[in-house]
Every structure is written in C-alpha cells, then in structure tokens.
Amino acid sequence: MNYLVQRLLTFPLVLLGVSLLVFFAxxxxxxxxxxxMLGTEAGLLTDAQRASLAAYFGLDQPVVIQYxxxxxxxxxGNLGISTTYGKPVLEVIIARxxxxxxLALLSMVIALAVGVPAGVFAATRADRPSDLVxxxxxxxxxxxxxxxVGLVLIYLLSVNFHILPAMGSFTPLFVDPxxxxxxxxxxxxxxxxxxxxxxxRIARSSMLDVLSEDYVRTARSKGASQRDVVWRxxxxxxxxxxxxxxxxxxxxxLGGAVIVEQIYALPGLGRLTLDAISQRDYALVQxxxxxxxxxxxxxxxxxxxxxxxxDPRIRLGGK
Amino acid sequence: xxxxxxKTLFTSLAMATLLGTATLALPAQAATLRMAWAQDATGLDPxxxxxxxxxxxxxxxxxxxxxxxxxxxxxxAIAKSWEFSSDGLTLTFKLDPNAKFSTGDAVTSADVxxxxxxxxxxxxxxAARANFLSIKTxxxxxPQTVVFxxxxxxxxxxxxxxxxxxxxxxxxxxxxxxxxxxAVGSGPFKLDEWDPNVKEVLSANPNWAGGxxxxxxxxxxxxxxxxxxxDSMRANQIDFALFNDPTIATLIPGEPNMTLNRIPGLAxxxxxxNPARPPMDNVKVRQAISCAVNRQEIIDTALVGEGxxxxxxxxxxxxxxxxxxxxxxxxxxxxxxxMAEAGLADGFxxxxxxxxxxxxxxxxxxxxxxxxxxxxxxxxxxxxxxxKVYVDTWLKGDFDMAVAQNGGRPDPYPMYNxxxxxxxxLIKVSNFVDPELDKLLQEGRxxxxxxxxxxxxxxxxxxxxxxxxxxxxSSTVTYTANLGTVKGYEINPSGLLFxxxxxxxxx
Numbered sequence: 119m120n121y122l123v124q125r126l127l128t129f130p131l132v133l134l135g136v137s138l139l140v141f142f143a144x145x146x147x148x149x150x151x152x153x154x155m156l157g158t159e160a161g162l163l164t165d166a167q168r169a170s171l172a173a174y175f176g177l178d179q180p181v182v183i184q185y186x187x188x189x190x191x192x193x194x195g196n197l198g199i200s201t202t203y204g205k206p207v208l209e210v211i212i213a214r215x216x217x218x219x220x221l222a223l224l225s226m227v228i229a230l231a232v233g234v235p236a237g238v239f240a241a242t243r244a245d246r247p248s249d250l251v252x253x254x255x256x257x258x259x260x261x262x263x264x265x266x267v268g269l270v271l272i273y274l275l276s277v278n279f280h281i282l283p284a285m286g287s288f289t290p291l292f293v294d295p296x297x298x299x300x301x302x303x304x305x306x307x308x309x310x311x312x313x314x315x316x317x318x319r320i321a322r323s324s325m326l327d328v329l330s331e332d333y334v335r336t337a338r339s340k341g342a343s344q345r346d347v348v349w350r351x352x353x354x355x356x357x358x359x360x361x362x363x364x365x366x367x368x369x370x371x372l373g374g375a376v377i378v379e380q381i382y383a384l385p386g387l388g389r390l391t392l393d394a395i396s397q398r399d400y401a402l403v404q405x406x407x408x409x410x411x412x413x414x415x416x417x418x419x420x421x422x423x424x425x426x427x428x429d430p431r432i433r434l435g436g437k
Numbered sequence: 438x439x440x441x442x443x444k445t446l447f448t449s450l451a452m453a454t455l456l457g458t459a460t461l462a463l464p465a466q467a468a469t470l471r472m473a474w475a476q477d478a479t480g481l482d483p484x485x486x487x488x489x490x491x492x493x494x495x496x497x498x499x500x501x502x503x504x505x506x507x508x509x510x511x512x513x514a515i516a517k518s519w520e521f522s523s524d525g526l527t528l529t530f531k532l533d534p535n536a537k538f539s540t541g542d543a544v545t546s547a548d549v550x551x552x553x554x555x556x557x558x559x560x561x562x563x564a565a566r567a568n569f570l571s572i573k574t575x576x577x578x579x580p581q582t583v584v585f586x587x588x589x590x591x592x593x594x595x596x597x598x599x600x601x602x603x604x605x606x607x608x609x610x611x612x613x614x615x616x617x618x619x620a621v622g623s624g625p626f627k628l629d630e631w632d633p634n635v636k637e638v639l640s641a642n643p644n645w646a647g648g649x650x651x652x653x654x655x656x657x658x659x660x661x662x663x664x665x666x667x668d669s670m671r672a673n674q675i676d677f678a679l680f681n682d683p684t685i686a687t688l689i690p691g692e693p694n695m696t697l698n699r700i701p702g703l704a705x706x707x708x709x710x711n712p713a714r715p716p717m718d719n720v721k722v723r724q725a726i727s728c729a730v731n732r733q734e735i736i737d738t739a740l741v742g743e744g745x746x747x748x749x750x751x752x753x754x755x756x757x758x759x760x761x762x763x764x765x766x767x768x769x770x771x772x773x774x775x776m777a778e779a780g781l782a783d784g785f786x787x788x789x790x791x792x793x794x795x796x797x798x799x800x801x802x803x804x805x806x807x808x809x810x811x812x813x814x815x816x817x818x819x820x821x822x823x824x825k826v827y828v829d830t831w832l833k834g835d836f837d838m839a840v841a842q843n844g845g846r847p848d849p850y851p852m853y854n855x856x857x858x859x860x861x862x863l864i865k866v867s868n869f870v871d872p873e874l875d876k877l878l879q880e881g882r883x884x885x886x887x888x889x890x891x892x893x894x895x896x897x898x899x900x901x902x903x904x905x906x907x908x909x910x911s912s913t914v915t916y917t918a919n920l921g922t923v924k925g926y927e928i929n930p931s932g933l934l935f936x937x938x939x940x941x942x943x944x
Contacts, residue, residue, distance in 0.1 A: 149825030153832070155479050157824075158843070159487040159564040161832045161863045162855060166559035167566070174562075202479070202633050204618055276668035285669055287471075287636055287658050380661045385635040393634045397479065398825065 125419050129412075136411040137192070137404065141185050144395065144403050151175040151201055154398040175201055176401075188404065197408070198401030202394065207405035211387065214374075218387040220291060221309065221378075222371035224302055226364060228310030229317050234360065236314070237321025241356075242348060244326060252318060259315025268308040268381040275304075285383040305382045309375055313367055320363050325356040358428055365421025372417060373410035468653040470923070470942050473666045473675045477634045477659040482617035483604035484556050484563040492601045493679065493934050494637060494657070498539075499604035499622035502530055502549065502583075503595065505931040509752060509847040511595055515544055515605050515623060516583075525590030525885050530583045535646040538607050539627040546577035551608035553585075555616075567862065568597035568851050592885045593848040599931065625650050625938035634659050651925060651941040670695055676923050676942055679933075680916040682797035683743035689918045699743075700915045700928050703751045703845025703852075706735075706744070706796065708789070708806060708908040710838050713868035716785055717837070723905035725775035728764040729813045730806065736911050739801035744911040749853070749901045751845045751912050754887075755894045762902040772813045784814020787837040791819060792827035796842040796913070803840045834865045842913065847931065849894045850882045857901070869906035 152171050153160050163171070172178040176198075179187070191198060197207035240252040276282045283304055289297040328334060329352055337351045374388025387406060394402035478491040483499045486492065504514040511519075516530040536544040553575055556563045571591040576584040587594070597603060605623065610616050620628040625645045630638040637657040641650035658675065660666050663685040669675040671692065680686040689697040710717045710726065717723055732746045746765065750756040759765050764772075776782055789806070791799040800821050807817040817838070822830065831839055846852040856867040857874045864870065877897040884890045902909070915933065919926055922943050927936040 147826070149823075149829040153825055153828050155485070156487050156564060158828055158831060158863075158866075160828070161866060162564050162567055163562060164559055164566075164862075167562040170560040171562045272665065272668055276671045280672050282668060282672035282674060284674055285658065285660055285665065287656060381665075383658070383660050383665070385632065389634070396825070 122419075122423075125422075129415055132415060133408060133411060137189070137408055138185075140404055140407040141188065141400075142181070144398075144400055145181055147395075147398075149398060150177055151398040151400065152177070154396070188401075192408075197405035200394070200399050200402040200405075202397050202399045202402065207401050210390070210402060211406055211409050214385055214387050214390045216291070217288070217384060218372060218374050220298075220302060221305060221375060221384065221386060222368055224306035225310035225313060225371065225375075226368055228306055229313035229367075230360075230364065232311070232314035233317025234321050234357075236318040237360075238325055238348060238353065238356075240318065240322045241325035241329065242344075249322075253322070256315040256318040256322075259312055260319070262312065263377075264308050264312050264375075265377050265381060267312065268305070268378055271304055271308065272381070283382070288383075288385050301382075301384075305375075305378050305384060308381075309371070309378050316363065316367075317360060320359050321356065324359045325352060328352045328356045331355075354428070358425065361424055361428060362421060365417055365424070369414040369417035369421075372413040468942060470652045470655045470937065470940060471658070471674065471676045472655055472937075473658045473660045473669060473678045475660055475663050475666060475681075478631075478637070479633075480617060481620045481628070481631070483601055483606065483622070484552075484561055484565070484616070487564050487602070489681075490679075494628075495604065495620070495622075496601045496624070496932050496935055497626045497639060497655070497937065498620045498624045498628055499601060499606065500536075500624045501599050501601065501603045502605065503599045504935070505596070505599045505847060505929075507927075507929050509596075509754065509931065511599060514599075515549075519595070521595075521885065525592075525883075526587050528585040528587065528594065530585075532581045532583065533646050534581055536623050537644040537646060538621055538623050539642045539644055540607070540621055541644050542607065542609075543580070544605060544607075544623050545580040546583045547580070548608045549583045549605055550575045550577050551611050552605045553603075555606070555611050556603065563602065565597065565600060565602035567855070569594065569603075590883045590885055592890065593846075593850045593882065596846070596848045597851055599847075601932075625935075626655060629654075645938070647938060650938050652937075655937065667692070670918065670920060673920070675920075677917065677919045677926070677937070677940075680918060683741050683914065683916075684797065686914075686916040686918070687741055687743065689916075694921045696919050696921065698917045698919070698926065698928055700917070700930050700933065701745075702913040702915045702930060703847065704842055704913040705747055705749075705751050705845060706740075706802065706840075706842050706910045706913065708838060708910065709836075709841050709867070710906060710908065711834065711836055711868055712906050713834070714837055716779065716781055717787075719779045720904060721775045721779040722781060724764065724903070725772040725779070725813060726810060726815065727902070727905040727908050728768045728772035728775065729815070730809055730908055730910070731767040732765065732910050734767075734809070735802060735805045739798050739805045740911060743914045747909055747912040748898050749907075749909050750849055750894060750898045752847050752849070754847075755849050755891055755898075757895045757898055762899060763905070765902070767809075769812050776813055782814075784816065786816040786818065788820055789817045789838040789840060790827060790830060790836045791821050791840040792824045793821050795824045795827075799840050799842070802910070806840070831866060832863075834868055849897065850878055853897075853901075854878055854882070857906075867906060869904075871900070871904060873900055874904075 188198060200207050200210050203210050236252050240249045243249045283301045289301060291298045334347060334352055337347050374386045374391060376388035376392055379386040379389040391406040394406060474490055476490050478494040479488045480486045480491055483495045486495060500514045502514060502516040503511050506512050515532055515536045517533045519530045521528050532544060532546060538544060555561050556566055556569060571587045571589050571594060572585055573588045574586045606616055607621055610621055625642055625647060626639040627642045629640050636659060640654035660669060663680050663682050666675060666678045686697060689695050710723055712718050736742060736744050746759045748757060748759050748762045789803055791803045803819045807819060810817055830836060855861045855863040858878050859870050859875055874897060877893055881890050881893040884893060923940055924943060925940045929936055
C-alpha cells in the first residue's frame with residue numbers, strides 16, 4: 119500500500135488514543151468546573167443548585183456516557199462548547215492558532231538563521247578555539263531553560279531601560295504588522311535561541327561527518343573552492359538531520375510554547391490549554407489537546423516526506 | 438563567505454530594541470485607563486460569580502440597590518432611600534428615577550423584582566441565595582417603589598443587598614437568558630469586549646445616573662504574574678493594577694512614580710483545625726495549639742509585616758480587642774500544661790494542607806506554624822496542593838488542619854452562620870457544632886438595634902476563640918497601585934474598583 123495512505127490511516131487510531139487519555143486524565147484531577155468557578159463558595163450551593171450547574175457544565179452524566187456523547191459530536195465536527203468562553207471549542211482554538219503558528223515560524227527562522235551558519239562555521243574550524251567558543255555557547259543555550267532567558271530579558275529591559283514589548287494587549291499581525299513584530303521578537307528570540315543551540319550542535323556534527331566522506335574529497339581533488347565544497351556539496355547532505363530535528367521541534371511549537379506564552383502574556387494555544395486545565399474547562403482541554411496531537415502528526419508526516427525528497431537513497435515504507 | 442554568528446545575534450538584538458521603542462513612541466490614548474491584574478474574571482453573571490476578579494469587574498458594570506462606603510455604612514446606589522417597617526417585616530426601597538441601564542432603558546421596580554426572583558430560584562445557582570431566604574414576597578406598587586416582605590426580621594439583609602452578587606439586572610435579559618453572555622448593567626462602565634484570560638475592554642456608560650465618568654474607558658490586561666505587572670508599570674504600559682501578594686506589593690513604595698494603596702480587608706488568615714478528628718476533638722488540645730501560636734511572628738515573617746492580629750470578627754464595628762481573647766498572647770508553658778492535661782505531653786503528628794499561591798504566602802505561613810507548634814511536640818507535615826484540589830479537599834472536610842484564607846462580610850451573621858450554626862451549609866468544613874454559638878448567632882441575626890447586636894456578637898467571638906475550633910491569625914490587606922498620572926482613586930474596601938468611575942488619567 120502507498121506509504122502516505124498507510125500513515126494517514128493510523129491518524130484516527132492515534133487520535134482516538136489521545137482523546138481517551140486526555141478525557142479520563144482531566145477528570146481524574148480533583149476539583150471540577152463548579153469549584154473552578156465558585157471556589158470555596160461552591161460549598162454554599164443547595165443540592166438543586168448544584169444539579170442545575172452540573173447540567174450546565176455537562177457533568178450530570180456518568181463519565182462513559184459523557185465520552186460517548188463527546189465522541190459522537192466529534193464525528194459531526196463538533197468539539198463541544200467551552201464553558202469559559204461560551205463559544206464552540208473549535209472557534210476558540212482557531213482564534214488562538216495564528217499567533218502560535220507565527221511564534222513557531224519566527225523562532226524557527228531565528229534558530230535556523232543562527233544555528234546552521236554557526237554549526238557550519240564550527241565544523242570547518244573543528245577543534246580550533248573559535249569552534250570551542252561556538253560549542254560553549256551552544257551548550258549554554260541548550261541548557262538554559264527558556265523561562266530563565268525570558269525573565270532575564272524582561273528584567274533587564276524593564277529595570278534598566280524602562281521599555282518592554284507591550285504585554286497583555288496583543289496586536290494581531292494583520293492589524294498592525296510593526297506593532298505585532300515588536301511584541302513577537304522577544305518571545306521568538308527566547309524560543310529561537312535555545313533551539314538555535316540544538317541546531318548548531320547537530321549541524322556541526324553532521325557537517326563533520328559529511329566533510330570526511332569520499333565524495334567531498336573527490337570534489338576537493340577536482341579543485342572546487344572551500345566555499346563551494348562546504349555550501350554546495352556538503353551542506354545539503356548535512357542538513358538532513360537538521361530537517362528531522364526542526365520538524366519535531368516545529369511540531370512541538372505548534373502545540374503552543376506554554377512557558378514563553380505565559381511569561382510574555384501571549385494569547386497562544388499553550389496558554390489557552392493551561393488556562394483551560396486550571397479552569398477545568400473539559401471540552402476546551404480535550405479539543406485543544408486533540409488539535410495539538412493532530413498538528414504533530416501532520417508535521418511529522420511532512421518531515422518524513424521531506425526527508426525522502428532531500429535524500430533519494432531513502433525509500434519510505436521499507437521497500 | 439561565512440555568516441558571522443555574533444553579528445547576526447547583535448543585529449537581532451538591535452532590531453528588537455528598535456522595534457520595542459517604536460511601539461512606545463506611538464501616542465498613548467490619554468483618556469483610557471490601562472489596568473492589569475494577574476487573575477482574570479471567570480464569568481459575567483453577577484449572581485453566580487464569586488471569584489475576586491469577577492466581582493471587581495462586575496462592580497464596574499452592575500449596581501446593587503445600595504452600596505457600602507469606606508466605613509461600611511449603607512449608602513444609596515440604584516435605591517435613593519430605604520426603610521424597615523417598625524416590626525422589621527417589610528423593607529421598602531425608593532429607586533433613583535434617573536437610574537438607567539447601558540441600553541438607555543430605565544431601571545424599574547420590575548427589574549428589581551425579577552433580579553431577586555432570579556437570585557432565589559435554585560436553578561440559578563446563586564451563591565448569595567442563602568442570604569435572602571427571609572424574603573417571602575416582593576411587591577411593586579409603582580415603577581419606583583419596591584417592597585420586600587420578610588418572613589422574619591433580618592438585620593443583615595440590607596448589607597447582603599449591597600453586594601455585587603445582589604446586582605440588579607434587566608428583567609428583559611433574564612427573560613432572554615442573556616445574562617452571563619452579555620453584560621448589561623446600570624453601572625459606570627459597559628463591557629465592549631472580553632477575551633477570557635487575555636483582556637477586558639470597557640467604555641464609559643453615558644447613561645450612568647452617577648454622572649460623568651472620568652475616563653473614556655478601561656482596558657484590563659491579564660498579565661502572567663504580579664511581578665510582571667510591576668515590570669509593565671515601570672515601562673509605563675500600565676496605569677493601575679491590583680495586587681494580592683504582600684511580598685510583591687511592598688516593593689512598590691520603592692519605585693519612582695508609583696503609589697501603593699493599602700485596603701484593609703474583611704478576609705482573614707486562619708489555621709483551621711478539624712475537631713472531628715482526634716486529638717483535635719479535645720478542646721484542651723485545640724486550646725494548647727492556640728496558646729502555642731505567636732500570631733504577630735507569623736505576620737512579621739510569613740506576611741512581611743502586612744495585616745493585623747485579629748479574632749474571628751474582622752469588621753471594626755463588631756470586633757473586640759484581640760488582646761482580650763483567649764490566649765492571644767503566646768504562652769508555651771500553658772500550652773504544654775494543656776497538652777499534659779489532655780494526656781498528650783509527648784505531642785502528636787498531623788497533616789496540614791495549604792494551597793499553592795492562594796493566598797500567596799500560605800506555604801510560608803504553614804512553615805512558621807510548623808516551627809511554633811514543634812515547641813509543644815505537635816509535628817506538622819505540610820501538604821501543598823493546587824488551589825482547585827485544595828478547595829475540593831477543603832469542602833469535603835478531608836484534612837487534619839488547613840491553612841486557609843476565608844472571606845469576610847461586613848456583618849458577623851452571614852460571615853459565620855455557614856460554618857457555626859447547625860444548619861450552616863459549610864458545617865462539613867468546620868465540623869464544629871456548639872449550641873451556645875448557634876444561639877448567639879440567631880440572636881444577633883434578628884436583633885435590629887445595632888447597640889444591642891454588638892455585645893451579642895462579642896460574646897460569640899469570645900466563645901469561638903476559647904473553643905478554638907480554628908486559630909484565627911491575621912486580617913488581610915488588598916492592594917492597588919497606580920502611576921502618578923492617575924488622579925482621584927479612593928479606597929473603598931467593599932467596592933474596591935467602584936471609584937475608578939471618578940478617576941482621571943493625565944500626563
């Protein structure tokens with residue numbers, strides 16, 4: 119069977135597994151939507167009041183029946199209604215998605231723009247002092263958590279320079295591109311630089327491998343310049359592991375960068391999911407996690423296809 | 438050609454700084470108040486929302502019949518005047534003829550009647566319903582007059598009517614079922630946009646009976662933490678903000694151009710013992726714990742000195758001097774003697790639950806208590822948990838001890854009847870029934886003469902401190918902060934943000 123069709127057929131199974139896990143896991147956490155809304159005052163409700171709220175939040179049925187209902191809705195393209203927003207879950211998620219895509223793309227651009235040249239640079243100067251400096255930075259970048267980088271940036275800007283990208287009132291890209299970019303650049307750098315470190319390390323080691331291969335030696339012996347050897351002959355092959363790494367990372371980023379969105383008060387998918395969990399907005403948590411899982415599957419599939427396109431020796435489907 | 442790594446980084450940084458400055462250079466909307474908080478409102482229905490932020494948002498949009506001033510005196514809001522009959526069984530309100538909803542429709546007695554009937558309907562699930570159960574019927578002889586017929590004299594009902602949870606909503610919105618989705622009130626602002634956990638956009642309500650509002654509108658941003666709010670205020674991006682965490686709020690006085698406003702609250706910090714579980718079922722053990730605790734030390738260390746030692750009653754009109762209450766001066770020797778009398782000279786081990794971040798200092802409080810109680814051999818194991826998990830555990834009464842911050846009311850009856858009367862709906866949380874406390878609360882409820890109510894409630898307070906089902910520690914402080922450009926903010930402990938209607942923002 120065609121590899122693509124095979125992969126696509128596994129999607130529903132994976133998603134069903136994800137939906138089962140998230141549906142029951144979120145209900146295992148103590149405290150429901152009624153407690154999230156009323157706090158300790160929930161104790162003041164009479165039985166009739168509690169029943170009325172339970173019906174409103176869809177908590178009045180046994181869990182298995184709730185799951186059945188939700189699954190039926192899912193097949194009709196209905197992810198349910200978010201109790202926090204009073205709107206269909208899909209509508210809420212779609213509204214937050216552009217920011218998440220933008221953040222993912224911007225940080226990928228930064229990561230690749232910094233990471234690939236840095237990796238190539240280090241590989242061509244292997245074991246010389248400049249290589250060591252790049253490797254040191256890469257290690258630092260990879261081992262510093264994004265919340266540290268983000269908080270340090272915010273602190274420096276606010277305390278020393280009294281400037282900060284506007285937090286809390288997000289400007290969409292199509293409303294004010296410049297204002298939007300001003301808000302997005304710090305979060306993208308926070309995410310991008312950490313990932314750039316990983317890209318640098320992978321690009322360096324894979325470049326070193328490729329540079330020692332026979333065909334590179336052949337190219338050199340035929341008189342190709344160092345620049346041609348590195349950028350034209352070696353780089354395309356050295357990029358294959360970078361593509362894999364970037365694909366996986368991009369898949370993660372599409373799930374929302376929870377910590378960075380939280381630090382910079384960006385209304386993306388990660389913060390949405392976090393808030394939904396804390397408010398026990400079950401329908402929204404389920405919908406968001408399913409949406410994230412779906413994105414991850416699609417991105418991974420695209421990466422595998424790109425992999426085959428980059429290296430004709432690779433035949434997908436094991437044939 | 439090799440791209441220079443350092444150069445790229447430098448360029449990106451420079452670009453970031455430039456772009457950052459570019460947004461700041463944009464002209465600020467002078468007449469819009471930019472406000473921030475770290476915890477967003479959880480909904481728009483004024484009758485069912487109880488979260489702190491929800492009430493703060495909704496008190497800008499909705500109005501109750503009456504409103505409390507800074508000294509907790511009842512003053513006019515939608516009602517111009519009110520009167521109890523001499524037998525205390527009817528309460529008559531005259532409404533402000535100028536009161537209008539943001540739609541321009543007049544607020545009439547029919548709206549008041551419909552609002553209270555909605556509150557009393559169990560299907561509404563209004564948390565404040567318990568405070569209005571003495572309402573038998575509501576008459577509306579004319580559009581400006583409302584008469585509440587009560588089944589028994591009920592002195593605290595007027596104060597309960599001052600709460601945002603007793604807001605008057607349009608009868609038409611009740612009929613349409615749009616309360617909770619569209620916020621239509623008669624308050625100083627109307628809600629134009631709400632993006633939960635991101636922002637609220639409010640504009641001045643031109644129909645407000647209270648006169649002209651000082652700003653064009655308010656944008657409330659939800660920022661990730663209270664320290665990031667301070668960062669934004671430093672960067673001149675936020676004019677006004679709410680703070681709950683004293684360790685953060687007390688940093689503000691050191692900031693140039695920022696003013697901190699302290700508002701003493703009615704909420705209280707308390708160590709709840711569970712008298713249903715041994716050995717806390719023994720009054721001597723509970724008293725020993727009360728004597729072993731040094732309340733001022735908890736305030737000084739865990740609460741960075743913010744708040745005052747308090748007994749059960751936090752409202753000045755009823756509270757006794759804390760020094761007069763049982764063992765409010767730490768006395769470890771007496772505590773040890775009481776433990777010995779209870780046959781527990783060697784002490785015992787118990788768990789204490791605390792919520793993470795609510796109040797922000799709960800874990801610190803628990804640690805100070807842990808070290809103080811170790812002196813009499815009581816070994817506390819601290820269990821911190823997510824707020825919702827904590828509330829769930831708390832409501833089930835499933836704890837040995839709990840570090841809690843409980844809300845207060847301007848009147849002792851609605852504040853404590855839920856915990857310490859035999860029919861109280863939070864009796865499962867306190868696990869403590871005492872006929873004497875029950876009797877005193879009922880007496881205080883039906884007595885309409887303020888002078889006679891005070892001694893009744895002080896007796897109640899003394900008894901509660903001596904029985905020590907809980908160890909009351911300190912009163913709370915709520916904070917607001919503003920930049921120097923914000924003028925005219927007045928503190929009001931019950932309608933914390935209501936005075937934003939008079940605030941102006943200048944250069």
